Amino acid sequence: MPNLEEYKAKSIVKQEGLNIPDGCVAGDFSDINVDFLKRHKNIVLKSQVPVGSRGKKGGIVVTETSSAEDAFRELIGKEIDFMLPEKLLVEEKIDYSAEYYLSVYSCPEHRGPVLMFSSSGGGDVEEEEGGTVIIPVKINSDKISADFFKKGLSAAGGIEALELDALADIANTLYSVYRKYDCKLVEINPLVKTDEGFIVLDAKMIVDGDAFFRQGEALDLDFVEEIEGRQPTDLELAAGKIDEEDYRGAAHFVQLPVKSIRGQYGDKVKTFIGFNCVGTGASLTVMDEIARLGYFPRNFADTSGNPPASKVYRMTRIILSQDNVGGYVFATCVSSQQLDNTARGIIKAFKEVFSKTGGIPDIPAVMLFRGAWEEEAMELLKEHGLFDQPNVKILDSNYTENDLAGIFDKLYKEWKNGKKL
Amino acid sequence: MVKNFKLVLFSGGNISIDYSKCRDCESKACTKFCQSSTLEPVLKIENGIPVTTDSSKIEKKNWCTECLACELNCGLYGKGAIRIELPLGE
Numbered sequence A: 001m002p003n004l005e006e007y008k009a010k011s012i013v014k015q016e017g018l019n020i021p022d023g024c025v026a027g028d029f030s031d032i033n034v035d036f037l038k039r040h041k042n043i044v045l046k047s048q049v050p051v052g053s054r055g056k057k058g059g060i061v062v063t064e065t066s067s068a069e070d071a072f073r074e075l076i077g078k079e080i081d082f083m084l085p086e087k088l089l090v091e092e093k094i095d096y097s098a099e100y101y102l103s104v105y106s107c108p109e110h111r112g113p114v115l116m117f118s119s120s121g122g123g124d125v126e127e128e129e130g131g132t133v134i135i136p137v138k139i140n141s142d143k144i145s146a147d148f149f150k151k152g153l154s155a156a157g158g159i160e161a162l163e164l165d166a167l168a169d170i171a172n173t174l175y176s177v178y179r180k181y182d183c184k185l186v187e188i189n190p191l192v193k194t195d196e197g198f199i200v201l202d203a204k205m206i207v208d209g210d211a212f213f214r215q216g217e218a219l220d221l222d223f224v225e226e227i228e229g230r231q232p233t234d235l236e237l238a239a240g241k242i243d244e245e246d247y248r249g250a251a252h253f254v255q256l257p258v259k260s261i262r263g264q265y266g267d268k269v270k271t272f273i274g275f276n277c278v279g280t281g282a283s284l285t286v287m288d289e290i291a292r293l294g295y296f297p298r299n300f301a302d303t304s305g306n307p308p309a310s311k312v313y314r315m316t317r318i319i320l321s322q323d324n325v326g327g328y329v330f331a332t333c334v335s336s337q338q339l340d341n342t343a344r345g346i347i348k349a350f351k352e353v354f355s356k357t358g359g360i361p362d363i364p365a366v367m368l369f370r371g372a373w374e375e376e377a378m379e380l381l382k383e384h385g386l387f388d389q390p391n392v393k394i395l396d397s398n399y400t401e402n403d404l405a406g407i408f409d410k411l412y413k414e415w416k417n418g419k420k421l
Numbered sequence B: 001m002v003k004n005f006k007l008v009l010f011s012g013g014n015i016s017i018d019y020s021k022c023r024d025c026e027s028k029a030c031t032k033f034c035q036s037s038t039l040e041p042v043l044k045i046e047n048g049i050p051v052t053t054d055s056s057k058i059e060k061k062n063w064c065t066e067c068l069a070c071e072l073n074c075g076l077y078g079k080g081a082i083r084i085e086l087p088l089g090e
Helices: A006-015 A034-039 A065-076 A146-154 A161-180 A209-215 A234-245 A258-268 A280-292 A309-320 A339-353 A374-383 A401-416 B029-036 B069-077
Strands: A023-026 A042-047 A060-064 A088-092 A098-107 A112-118 A132-136 A183-194 A197-200 A203-207 A252-255 A271-278 A295-297 A299-302 A328-332 A365-368 A392-395 B005-008 B014-017 B043-046 B049-052 B082-085
Touching: A006 A088, A006 A161, A006 A183, A006 A197, A006 A203, A042 A065, A060 A065, A065 A088, A098 A161, A112 A146, A112 A161, A146 A161, A161 A183, A161 A197, A203 A209, A234 A252, A234 A309, A252 A309, A271 A280, A271 A309, A280 A295, A280 A299, A280 A328, A280 A401, A295 A401, A299 A309, A309 A339, A328 A339, A328 A401, A339 A374, A339 B069, A365 A401, A392 A401, B005 B049, B029 B043, B029 B069, B069 B082
Parallel strands: A271 A295, A271 A299, A271 A328, A328 A365, A365 A392
Antiparallel strands: A023 A088, A042 A060, A042 A088, A098 A112, A098 A183, A112 A132, A183 A197, A183 A203, A252 A299, B005 B014, B014 B082, B043 B049
């Protein structure tokens, strides 16, 4: 599900007629227009990382324009939730008298779009009790009725009638953005009241991944997996290209956060492994079994749906190109896909990555093939010299996910103790 | 001189064959899996070298299933004349 950066979301709501602060996006302080800096005495620097509560995490800095350059350098070099911003949004500082929260999102319970309003905007407003009024929007309506909106908002209290008219217009604009861009969520937080009217101080848009084919180009989106909450890595972008045009089978790839896992599990982490599976159900069981023994997946990957060998090859190359990888695990469910093709993809990738040893890896690798063309897959691995080498164990349908984890553990310990290739 | 072979693949990339290596190849292993497939084969041996079975279908999407068997077999039993380039992230 593509998650638009704040500056992109703001430019869209501006196109649709809402007011946003004067500002620009910059990767370097020198990118900022000099006239902009002359126009404003105080400015706001906002780290463009897709993280909630950025203000509390030090991702938003208010500064005098005269000292903005130092503040800019400091903020662009600051990691927030393990993410380093590539650019900052630089805006005029807005003085306001009230702040609100307004969003339209796809509600699973309501099975349709829901409008959410709060008379108190800001961080964590969704978690607050009181003040937040949820107004369900009729699924097939093109427009939110002003009366309906006002009736719902009257429960929030303390809002003048004139403001209600203006807020109803803004809610309708937001709803039209939600529909036009196939959003799962479009949010303004805060929407602030100023002497010049309402201004969008922050905006967020999450586009439904199924609408990529018609929104990708318009919104300049990359085809990636659901990685809500952060920017895609280079490898995730490369993996997204595998499936972009080739409909044969599926290729899913998401990298997992090494720093965060190490922070959470500490010494329990023996190593990270490059991981691929056929069938996501089996992958969950395998990941549970190997993580329990201290081997954490560096990535999630799935090459199922009977993909051509070329797709498995590309995915394997991506998996093996990751840093911080001390092992490789491949596992299938009891699959109906042509596993000989799957094996060929893996063999070609291994022969290229580990070319000096004819494809035999210099890290422990366990592969579990179960299902259709399983015997042919085994024969291919034997034929190409990858069957049961010192660092490699190939398993068939006589083995379970639990067996795989135990065998990898044994192999890893032997490898660690010097029995390596 | 025999012209070298190149087939563009549906997923991007291509299969290329260096015919200068094929002359000394006795195995002709490159076409064995392709010819045994239940699908329409792409490669056949003609005058001692692998060629497409139907030149009119070269532009047909998905004709080659990209099983990679020709390259792997050529590398193992032949002369390493076949190279399948599958670019990443383009």
